[in-house]
Amino acid sequence: MSYIGSSVKRVEDKRFITGQGRYTDDIVLPQMTYACMVRSPHAHAEIVSVDIAHAEKMDGVVKIFTGKDTDAAGIGGVPCGWQVDFKNGDTMKEPPHPLLVSDKARHVGDAIAMVIADTYAQAKDAAEMVTVEYNVLPAVTNSKVARADGAPQVHADVPNNLAFDWELGNPRAEVDAAIAGAHHVTTLEFINQRVICNAIEPRSAIGHFDTAYDKYTLYTSTQNPHLIRLLLCAFVLGLPEHKVRVVGPDVGGGFGSKIFHYTEEALVVWGSNQIKRPIKWTAERSESFVTDAAGRDHITTAKMAFDKDGNILALSADTLANMGAYLSTFAPAVPTWLHGTLLQGLYTTPLINVSIDAVFTNTTAVDAYRGAGRPEATYLLERLMDTAALEMGRDPAELRLQNFIEPFDGVEEEGYVTQVALQYDSGNYGPVLKRGLEMVGYEQFRADQKAAEGTGKLLGIGFSTYIEACGIAPSAVVGALGARAGLFESAQVQVHPTGKVSVFSGSHSHGQGHETSFAQVVADKMGIPMEDVEIIHGDSDAVAFGMGTYGSRSLAVGGSAIVKSIEKVLEKGAKIAAHLLEASVDDLDYAEGKWTVRGTDKSVGFGDVSLTAYVPHNYPEGLEPGLDFSSFYDPANFTYPFGCHICIVEIDKETGVVKVKRFIAVDDVGNVINPMIVDGQIHGGLAQGIGQAFCEGAVYDESGQLVNGTYMDYVMPRADDLPSFEIDRTVTPCPHNPLGVKGAGEAGTIGSTPAVVNAVMDALKGYGIHDVEMPVTSQKVWNIIHG
Amino acid sequence: MVPSKFAYHKPTTLKEAIDLLSTHGDDSKILSGGHSLVPVLKLRLNDPEHIIDVSGVASMGGIKDNEKSITIGANSTHAEIANNAALKEHAPMIAIAASMIGDIQVRNFGTIGGSIAHADPAADWPAVLLAADANVVISGANGNRTVDIDQFFKGLFMTAVGEEEIITAISIPKSAFNKNSTYVKFAQPASRFALVGCAVAVANADGYVTEARVAFNGVSATPFRDGNVEKSLKGSVLNGDAIATATASVADGVSIMSDHFAAENYRKHMAGVYARKALSALA
Ligand SMILES: Cc1cc2nc3c(=O)[nH]c(=O)nc-3n(C[C@H](O)[C@H](O)[C@H](O)COP(=O)(O)OP(=O)(O)OC[C@H]3O[C@@H](n4cnc5c(N)ncnc54)[C@H](O)[C@@H]3O)c2cc1C
Numbered sequence A: 001m002s003y004i005g006s007s008v009k010r011v012e013d014k015r016f017i018t019g020q021g022r023y024t025d026d027i028v029l030p031q032m033t034y035a036c037m038v039r040s041p042h043a044h045a046e047i048v049s050v051d052i053a054h055a056e057k058m059d060g061v062v063k064i065f066t067g068k069d070t071d072a073a074g075i076g077g078v079p080c081g082w083q084v085d086f087k088n089g090d091t092m093k094e095p096p097h098p099l100l101v102s103d104k105a106r107h108v109g110d111a112i113a114m115v116i117a118d119t120y121a122q123a124k125d126a127a128e129m130v131t132v133e134y135n136v137l138p139a140v141t142n143s144k145v146a147r148a149d150g151a152p153q154v155h156a157d158v159p160n161n162l163a164f165d166w167e168l169g170n171p172r173a174e175v176d177a178a179i180a181g182a183h184h185v186t187t188l189e190f191i192n193q194r195v196i197c198n199a200i201e202p203r204s205a206i207g208h209f210d211t212a213y214d215k216y217t218l219y220t221s222t223q224n225p226h227l228i229r230l231l232l233c234a235f236v237l238g239l240p241e242h243k244v245r246v247v248g249p250d251v252g253g254g255f256g257s258k259i260f261h262y263t264e265e266a267l268v269v270w271g272s273n274q275i276k277r278p279i280k281w282t283a284e285r286s287e288s289f290v291t292d293a294a295g296r297d298h299i300t301t302a303k304m305a306f307d308k309d310g311n312i313l314a315l316s317a318d319t320l321a322n323m324g325a326y327l328s329t330f331a332p333a334v335p336t337w338l339h340g341t342l343l344q345g346l347y348t349t350p351l352i353n354v355s356i357d358a359v360f361t362n363t364t365a366v367d368a369y370r371g372a373g374r375p376e377a378t379y380l381l382e383r384l385m386d387t388a389a390l391e392m393g394r395d396p397a398e399l400r401l402q403n404f405i406e407p408f409d410g411v412e413e414e415g416y417v418t419q420v421a422l423q424y425d426s427g428n429y430g431p432v433l434k435r436g437l438e439m440v441g442y443e444q445f446r447a448d449q450k451a452a453e454g455t456g457k458l459l460g461i462g463f464s465t466y467i468e469a470c471g472i473a474p475s476a477v478v479g480a481l482g483a484r485a486g487l488f489e490s491a492q493v494q495v496h497p498t499g500k501v502s503v504f505s506g507s508h509s510h511g512q513g514h515e516t517s518f519a520q521v522v523a524d525k526m527g528i529p530m531e532d533v534e535i536i537h538g539d540s541d542a543v544a545f546g547m548g549t550y551g552s553r554s555l556a557v558g559g560s561a562i563v564k565s566i567e568k569v570l571e572k573g574a575k576i577a578a579h580l581l582e583a584s585v586d587d588l589d590y591a592e593g594k595w596t597v598r599g600t601d602k603s604v605g606f607g608d609v610s611l612t613a614y615v616p617h618n619y620p621e622g623l624e625p626g627l628d629f630s631s632f633y634d635p636a637n638f639t640y641p642f643g644c645h646i647c648i649v650e651i652d653k654e655t656g657v658v659k660v661k662r663f664i665a666v667d668d669v670g671n672v673i674n675p676m677i678v679d680g681q682i683h684g685g686l687a688q689g690i691g692q693a694f695c696e697g698a699v700y701d702e703s704g705q706l707v708n709g710t711y712m713d714y715v716m717p718r719a720d721d722l723p724s725f726e727i728d729r730t731v732t733p734c735p736h737n738p739l740g741v742k743g744a745g746e747a748g749t750i751g752s753t754p755a756v757v758n759a760v761m762d763a764l765k766g767y768g769i770h771d772v773e774m775p776v777t778s779q780k781v782w783n784i785i786h787g
Numbered sequence B: 001m002v003p004s005k006f007a008y009h010k011p012t013t014l015k016e017a018i019d020l021l022s023t024h025g026d027d028s029k030i031l032s033g034g035h036s037l038v039p040v041l042k043l044r045l046n047d048p049e050h051i052i053d054v055s056g057v058a059s060m061g062g063i064k065d066n067e068k069s070i071t072i073g074a075n076s077t078h079a080e081i082a083n084n085a086a087l088k089e090h091a092p093m094i095a096i097a098a099s100m101i102g103d104i105q106v107r108n109f110g111t112i113g114g115s116i117a118h119a120d121p122a123a124d125w126p127a128v129l130l131a132a133d134a135n136v137v138i139s140g141a142n143g144n145r146t147v148d149i150d151q152f153f154k155g156l157f158m159t160a161v162g163e164e165e166i167i168t169a170i171s172i173p174k175s176a177f178n179k180n181s182t183y184v185k186f187a188q189p190a191s192r193f194a195l196v197g198c199a200v201a202v203a204n205a206d207g208y209v210t211e212a213r214v215a216f217n218g219v220s221a222t223p224f225r226d227g228n229v230e231k232s233l234k235g236s237v238l239n240g241d242a243i244a245t246a247t248a249s250v251a252d253g254v255s256i257m258s259d260h261f262a263a264e265n266y267r268k269h270m271a272g273v274y275a276r277k278a279l280s281a282l283a
Helices: A013-017 A067-072 A120-128 A143-147 A172-180 A225-237 A263-275 A285-291 A374-392 A396-403 A430-440 A442-452 A475-480 A514-526 A554-581 A606-614 A675-694 A747-763 A778-786 B014-027 B037-042 B078-082 B085-090 B092-099 B104-109 B112-118 B125-132 B227-233 B240-246 B264-282
Strands: A033-039 A045-051 A061-066 A111-117 A131-136 A162-169 A184-195 A204-210 A215-220 A244-247 A279-282 A295-306 A312-324 A352-360 A457-467 A489-495 A501-505 A533-537 A588-591 A594-597 A603-605 A628-633 A642-652 A658-668 A726-729 B007-009 B028-031 B050-053 B063-065 B069-073 B135-140 B143-148 B153-155 B166-173 B181-187 B194-205 B208-217
Touching: A033 A120, A033 A263, A033 A285, A045 A067, A045 A111, A061 A067, A061 A120, A061 A263, A111 A120, A111 A263, A143 A295, A143 A312, A143 A352, A172 A295, A172 A312, A172 A352, A184 A374, A184 A675, A204 A263, A215 A225, A215 A263, A225 A244, A225 A263, A263 A279, A295 A374, A312 A374, A374 A396, A374 A457, A374 A747, A396 A430, A396 A457, A430 A442, A430 A457, A430 A642, A430 A658, A430 A726, A442 A457, A457 A747, A489 A554, A501 A514, A501 A554, A514 A533, A514 A554, A554 A588, A554 A594, A554 A603, A554 A606, A554 A628, A603 A606, A642 A747, A658 A675, A658 A747, A675 A726, A675 A747, A778 B264, B014 B028, B014 B050, B014 B135, B014 B166, B028 B037, B063 B085, B069 B085, B078 B092, B078 B104, B078 B112, B085 B092, B092 B125, B092 B181, B092 B194, B112 B125, B112 B166, B125 B166, B125 B181, B125 B194, B125 B208, B181 B264, B194 B264, B208 B227, B208 B264, B227 B240, B240 B264
Parallel strands: A033 A279, A215 A244, A312 A352, A501 A533, A658 A726, B007 B050, B028 B050
Antiparallel strands: A033 A111, A045 A131, A061 A111, A162 A352, A184 A295, A204 A215, A204 A279, A295 A312, A457 A642, A489 A501, A489 A628, A588 A594, A594 A603, A642 A658, B063 B069, B069 B166, B135 B143, B135 B166, B181 B194, B194 B208
16 A cells, blocks of 8 residues: 555545635634724824724724733734844844834834724724824835935834845855956846735634633634744733644635734734633735735846856845835745855856845835745846846756756765755756756747747747755754744654544645645555544644744655654554564564564554553553654755746737746656645646736835735736646655655745746847846736837 | 625615615615625725615516617626627627626626626726617616717716616617627736727628727726727728728827726727727628
């Protein structure tokens, strides 16, 4: 029996597809109240006064809290979970992020009051009647503008809006010298625009203070319940951790935006003790647009230098990273340790320096969004590679192959040590590109492209060969880099007397299919049917402290913790089996759910051993009863998936309309447990990455309003915008975790975006341009063609 | 997303509906398919105290195939229109436009009456109704009146319908030009409303154009017919050259909308492209 490697149908899908998923907003508690936030309509405004007198008296209103109340309660706000220091060693600027602002609103959507009523409609009606007097200030949304002297100051004590600056790699002078003396230098200035996460389930939180037990419960749409509990208890409300339970029930997508600890979570928890009734808050979609942490938002200048043969000599990159108005939970890590560290890519570049300015603006906070830093790094490198190839008259595929790091398996050959603080685990980069070229029919494409000349169509091909750091992360390493948390994972394997198994994982599934792929691993390793395994996650009262799901870590870290516990179960099980079989443990083999005395037909099944563990009448002396083990797994290193994405576009010259004709993705995510789930992750990731290239992007006006804050104007990629993806894999196992897996959640998003833009640039190579700003709309392409 | 509180009325006759409108006047809103009004209510851009749901008024429904015209009840859904055999035969652009609106759910709920009453400049109905030379039947306390479609659209979200009036039907003449007609749209990528929608209806006799009607929505705040294009086509043989000449400067003198999807120059250009596309389909 082997579940591992087979496309088992997702067990969770039955409840999702039949509408039986149980999300936070589905939960109704006795006496529950509903909260509606009063939010600033201005991007930057002093709050002169807040008048709740009329609203307070309205039908059904239970209580209205303003910033004065949270200030009076001494609540400082939500913290940042990652510290990055300035180049000069000073600590980053970390202005408070209050639950309710009382002095100044710093972005559209900043919460000013929480109105609580018996029904949501009543809360909403009353919220409309809270009168806030503002003194509107000039706003700044663009990080370049924000850095200039005289720009609006988002926080009074953060000069020039600089949260921190940071650099990594070889000394800049050395890198600059290499660039200055190089045969060819490719320079690009570009924007990696802000995108909005748009999880299909809006954020939702219920705070419940139970007076009988003196205990709080927070139900919240989150990717990591324990982390929320830790931040909530230790940093925001000062609550004893054992008196707080955090539950992340079914979660309808996160893409990073539900990693972070949000103000509303703390507000409903705190408020529920003030009013002694549960409080539910669920974001309206318009609120999601302006309060969910967004992604990307980099402005970059990058240079790549080559010798006359096309070997890369050096890379420099200067990026302005927009942090938004406050530092969200992991925001400082994204442009730095998740971005700068990836600038080696797949190449042997001997000299690299990256410099980051992290900037406050009057916008919603920016934090990790599917890929988090790594898509930005890939975009930077891969746009440079295709542009360099074009400028030097080289083939973009050949230029890459020539500069690839040689294969290494991480066992016989050492992991590759980069110029930017990482050691890759294992890699073999040529085959993904070669397979991609084979699938696309590269020579035929170039012939077709030539043949299209003179017609009304332009054809283009774009490449992207990427690497990502996943399986986040070795705790000691990230601790040294500023993380204020560990990044291990927990797992408990609880065997019941009947031989059925409950597995408690600190990972959290919000679409990834853990209930299936984890169960496949457990069933295979234990030799029992999948139906006998249940995966439980998301409840801090049930599951040991875990770190949740992001950074493609669940299987690599959470799965490894499960394997560790299984090993413990089987080790103890063998002792019981040996006793029952009157044999020595060393003489037993375990396969297909039973222990057999080697060379005989004497065996005992897993079920009998389980029963014996709990009914220990005939039992090994000195052995504890029970069959139930917990483990914590802290990975030895990140994992490093990689791959090659190739995009073919067709541009209609008359209209500028770009069509993605084909998209080829060859990804190496290490070993694969469930190919269908991995394919699904790749497909979804590709749609998001291609979506950034063509459709998505926050647009702000002068006053700091989000112009496209509804689905009438914010363009999400749809199925009919996309071709049928052509995907394949190579398999280079991860050498340092027991499953050999590397993680597949982000690969699609990380690799795809530059492939699309490169394809557009290839199609437009006759028009003498260096860049086209994302999203690549038909208007922009038409401007280039007819400009 | 919840609207403000309102009282809900569901009349079953036109008279009842008009009476309710007269009683509640300013404080009321008609509800048909709800696919424009409900979002407006939920976003709290409007908070009427009374909602008068006309979807149960039987006389406002159904599509009638008359001798000289086809009468489309205001409550007809986009889906009913898209699938109507008489319209497909006598005015194909009407069925085509209907089939391009939104998605299946929108087409199953949204109505033609609600759409033209709403008068979103980017909606699909205005261009085809202008090209079709439609008449809009409007009822009020003083009975019915018929408004020529050329007089119907008054600007951004503004029409000839009075405060206390209800659109009851749209009538489409059975004419040579309607029989030979089509609609094309360049969709806004998020909403899929029209950045440019162009409806063309062309009557020919002996190989020459006797009447051409060319109308646009999405381009300007008020949907419009382009008289220059129509004049240029009249009397010509509808071929590539004639189309190219006629569409060389589409939407001249019209004030053109601009947004981050399509600036003025691009929209104007695309209006020409889509006029050519539509006319070529009839050539
Ligand atoms: C997701 C989505 C996509 C859409 N895509 C498109 C698209 O691609 N193209 C397009 O053209 N439209 C599109 N629409 C709009 C859709 O066509 C609406 O149905 C239509 O605009 C309104 O019709 P309704 O029957 O739903 O009217 P309602 O929403 O009920 O009413 C709209 C307005 O008309 C008034 N009204 C309704 N009936 C009458 C009447 N008989 N007399 C007088 N006033 C009346 C109401 O008071 C209200 O002000 C879309 C809508 C949605 C939600």
